Amino acid sequence: MITLLEARNIGKRFGGLQALSDVSLTIRKGEVYGLIGPNGAGKTTFFNVLTGAYTPDGGEFVFNGSELPTGKPHKVVARGIARTFQNIRLFRELTALENVMAGHHIRTKAGVWGVLTQNRFTREEERLTTERAYELLKYVGIERFADVVSRNLSYGDQRRLEIARALATEPQLLALDEPAAGMNATETGQLKVLIEQIRHDGITVMLIEHDVKLVMGLCDRVAVLDFGKKIAEDVPAVVQKNEAVIAAYLGGGKHAH
Amino acid sequence: MTPRTVVRVMPARLMDPTAAPDWRLVRLGKGIMETLIQQLINGLVIGSVYALIALGYTMVYGILGLINFAHGDVLMVGALVALQTMTFLMGMAPGMSPLVMLSIALLVAIVVCMLLGFTMERLAYRRLRNAPRLAPLITAIGVSFLLQTIAMIIWGRNYHTYPQLISTTPLQPIEGVFITPVQITIIFGSAALMIGLLLLVNRTKIGRAMRATAENHRVASLMGVDTNAVIAFTFVIGAGLAAVAGVMFASNYGIAHYGMGFMPGLKAFTAAVLGGIGNLGGAMLGGIVLGVVESFGAGYIENLTFGFLNSSYQDIFAFLILGLVLIFRPTGLLGERVSDRA
Numbered sequence: 214m215i216t217l218l219e220a221r222n223i224g225k226r227f228g229g230l231q232a233l234s235d236v237s238l239t240i241r242k243g244e245v246y247g248l249i250g251p252n253g254a255g256k257t258t259f260f261n262v263l264t265g266a267y268t269p270d271g272g273e274f275v276f277n278g279s280e281l282p283t284g285k286p287h288k289v290v291a292r293g294i295a296r297t298f299q300n301i302r303l304f305r306e307l308t309a310l311e312n313v314m315a316g317h318h319i320r321t322k323a324g325v326w327g328v329l330t331q332n333r334f335t336r337e338e339e340r341l342t343t344e345r346a347y348e349l350l351k352y353v354g355i356e357r358f359a360d361v362v363s364r365n366l367s368y369g370d371q372r373r374l375e376i377a378r379a380l381a382t383e384p385q386l387l388a389l390d391e392p393a394a395g396m397n398a399t400e401t402g403q404l405k406v407l408i409e410q411i412r413h414d415g416i417t418v419m420l421i422e423h424d425v426k427l428v429m430g431l432c433d434r435v436a437v438l439d440f441g442k443k444i445a446e447d448v449p450a451v452v453q454k455n456e457a458v459i460a461a462y463l464g465g466g467k468h469a470h
Numbered sequence: 471m472t473p474r475t476v477v478r479v480m481p482a483r484l485m486d487p488t489a490a491p492d493w494r495l496v497r498l499g500k501g502i503m504e505t506l507i508q509q510l511i512n513g514l515v516i517g518s519v520y521a522l523i524a525l526g527y528t529m530v531y532g533i534l535g536l537i538n539f540a541h542g543d544v545l546m547v548g549a550l551v552a553l554q555t556m557t558f559l560m561g562m563a564p565g566m567s568p569l570v571m572l573s574i575a576l577l578v579a580i581v582v583c584m585l586l587g588f589t590m591e592r593l594a595y596r597r598l599r600n601a602p603r604l605a606p607l608i609t610a611i612g613v614s615f616l617l618q619t620i621a622m623i624i625w626g627r628n629y630h631t632y633p634q635l636i637s638t639t640p641l642q643p644i645e646g647v648f649i650t651p652v653q654i655t656i657i658f659g660s661a662a663l664m665i666g667l668l669l670l671v672n673r674t675k676i677g678r679a680m681r682a683t684a685e686n687h688r689v690a691s692l693m694g695v696d697t698n699a700v701i702a703f704t705f706v707i708g709a710g711l712a713a714v715a716g717v718m719f720a721s722n723y724g725i726a727h728y729g730m731g732f733m734p735g736l737k738a739f740t741a742a743v744l745g746g747i748g749n750l751g752g753a754m755l756g757g758i759v760l761g762v763v764e765s766f767g768a769g770y771i772e773n774l775t776f777g778f779l780n781s782s783y784q785d786i787f788a789f790l791i792l793g794l795v796l797i798f799r800p801t802g803l804l805g806e807r808v809s810d811r812a
Contacts, residue, residue, distance in 0.1 A: 264692055265691075265692075266688060266692060286688070286691040286692045286694075287691045287692075287694050287696045287697070290691075290692065295693070295694075296692060298689070302689045304681065304682045304685045304686065304689070304690075306685060307678070307681060307682065307685070311678055311681075314675070314678055315678050315679065315682040315690070315693060315695065316693045318675060318678070318679050318682075318693070318694050318695050319693075319694030319695070320694075321675055323675065325676065325703065328675065329670075339674070339675060342675065378693060379693070382693060382694045
């Protein structure tokens with residue numbers, strides 16, 4: 214198994230709150246990796262640090278064999294990590310198609326000069342970007358809404374659009390922050406199929422999710438965070454039986470006092 | 471039949487470069503229609519210039535939530551750099567065709583202003599991006615004073631006569647209605663620039679990145695957009711438009727001065743607010759509407775006030791509009807969102 218991402222002793226503190234302490238984990242190429250834990254355990258913070266939105270206080274990420282830049286989100290995207298958000302953050306005033314095209318920005322080469330002069334290279338590149346964006350909308354199943362302003366899409370479709378936009382950055386690692394939040398059983402089922410398809414197409418997936426059934430059904434391995442610390446990391450069946458995990462979720466163990 | 475009265479509007483332009491040019495004729499009595507058309511043309515001309523400047527305000531506001539009060543002074547720098555270039559060229563190559571000379575001067579002014587816009591953002595505003603809103607606002611006012619003072623040191627405190635490289639001899643397309651070739655150039659030139667800008671913002675990848683960044687910096691950068699570059703680009707484009715507007719403004723009134731950016735800057739800001747700040751179409755509409763209102767106001771204020779106020783009080787209208795908009799429609803004519811960003 215080839216290692217895609219290695220997090221080494223990541224720490225992040227907000228004032229008096231140690232949101233992450235010494236979190237180390239390894240994600241292998243091609244797997245679906247779940248990151249679970251009770252509310253406030255630091256899952257989203259981990260995503261934010263990983264994608265460069267926050268600068269970690271300590272530790273480093275090694276992605277594809279070299280260190281990731283911290284605090285420069287667009288450079289992390291360029292390296293091949295894309296994400297979605299727990300609370301949907303589309304470009305609300307842009308159409309679905311434009312959202313996906315914006316995601317493709319980092320993979321296009323035309324510069325200011327090319328855009329201003331509209332030379333052949335730029336036009337060709339723009340045409341390919343449009344084509345690719347349509348394909349991705351189709352991939353997530355919302356191509357019929359290509360020209361709809363994204364704030365007018367239904368909740369489930371907005372979630373799909375976020376995934377399409379993230380895929381447009383051509384990631385090797387796709388980080389999904391609670392993709393099933395607020396979805397009904399049917400929608401969650403479709404989402405599961407979509408994530409499996411993404412994995413099948415060679416993209417490694419990191420998943421934050423509360424829907425235990427989804428996590429256990431999808432993930433190859435699962436890490437559990439509690440109060441900013443990793444308390445378990447294994448295949449779902451083993452993690453499910455881990456006492457520390459059960460304690461963290463049910464409020465027992467050392468934190469109950 | 472009432473005798474046809476021709477009232478020459480007070481020039482007053484040595485005091486205030488934004489005042490009406492002295493070829494402007496207000497006809498009373500028989501020429502009501504002509505007067506109307508004349509004021510409309512004057513309004514369109516000055517309105518186009520306001521619109522170009524307003525675009526710079528509105529783009530920067532849209533993307534940063536910052537009102538860049540130094541924007542008017544970029545216009546002044548553009549006008550004076552172009553003047554310097556033209557003076558230089560006249561000395562070096564007196565035989566050069568005026569149009570070529572103007573084009574070179576315009577190009578130099580655009581490049582200098584773009585560099586200025588870039589530097590301004592890089593040095594003054596970027597480090598304040600996460601500061602409370604008041605800090606960058608006050609900084610902008612500081613930058614404005616700085617630019618004026620530097621310009622005063624370089625070009626002195628005098629009013630400079632602006633070379634009229636495009637003819638200012640009025641044409642009379644309709645009997646009694648005057649328009650100069652400079653004004654025709656201004657209207658079409660700014661229309662072309664505005665169309666170009668709309669295409670850039672709505673049809674290209676840079677424009678898409680700008681709109682994405684305007685909506686949400688953090689998300690845009692997490693989706694791979696280099697937001698710092700996009701913001702710098704926005705300043706550069708706004709400054710380039712201001713440079714053109716500065717040359718137009720100075721050419722129209724035939725005068726340039728280190729403080730000439732203040733009034734049109736303030737009025738363009740009004741225009742941007744009128745249209746709905748943050749909204750490109752709004753800035754264009756606001757600029758034109760403001761120009762036309764102001765022009766009609768200047769033309770009729772004397773009649774309206776029975777001679778108590780003359781046209782040198784035309785500035786009243788711009789700020790009257792600003793006040794009314796802020797009271798009755800703070801989001802502007804086309805604006806929807808105003809203070810959703812901190």
